[in-house]
Amino acid sequence: MGSLTDYLRFAVTLTAVVDPFLAVPFLLAFTAHRSEAERVELVRVVVITVFLVLSLSAFFGEALLHWIGASLPAFRVGGGLVLLLMALAMLNAQAGGLRQSQAEARELEAGQVSGVVPLAMPLLAGPGAISTAIIAAGQGGLAHQALVVVCIAGVCLVSWFVLLRARVIEARLGTTGLNVATRILGLLLAAMAVQTMADGLNALFPGLAG
Secondary structure, three states: OOOHHHHHHHHHHHHHHHOHHHHHHHHHHHOOOOOHHHHHHHHHHHHHHHHHHHHHHHHHHHHHHHHHOOOHHHHHHHHHHHHHHHHHHHHOOOOOOOOOOHHHHHHHHHOOOOEHHHHHHHHHOOHHHHHHHHHHHOOOOHHHHHHHHHHHHHHHHHHHHHHHOHHHHHHHHHHHHHHHHHHHHHHHHHHHHHHHHHHHHHHHOHHHHO
8 A cells, every 4th residue: 555546445345344234223223222322432442442443454554464474465364265255245235144133133132231332343343344344444654544544434424424414324225225325335345355475375375477
């Protein structure tokens, strides 16, 4: 990354990975018996949590990789595979096990959790989003990482707007409209996932590029 196009590409990819539209029905189900003020406060806390998790991943993710003995190219391949699995679930308009297990979904529906978990993690800031942030910030200086965080903040603002207007969006789009939005983002994510894996494989095996 280095050009404006690269940062825009990262922002689009991260938006597809986070996919706030997918979280709309989960949020509405969890806050069905809560007041509007409580729902607004939950959205605020969820979005702030997502921002902190992804920003910390961008700043410290590569150092963690070095500590466990993994290279960034290898992480690109693994992270790309995670993104591809998420994209396949999104193409079926499903959250998928990488975002939320069945047990976590039951806890959320029963109101046994605070809402920050699993709405913020792992539904929004899950393995795919964390991987995307680490890959984007890898092998860059402080200025580059700061710009990555700016992109993360932009994605969080979009998520905040979508979740804050969840009831209006669901009323206008309906289940079918939300599923269409998720499938479109899934298609974009699938392409980005394949490109991420290809970049990682080319770095690991330079002979493949020839």
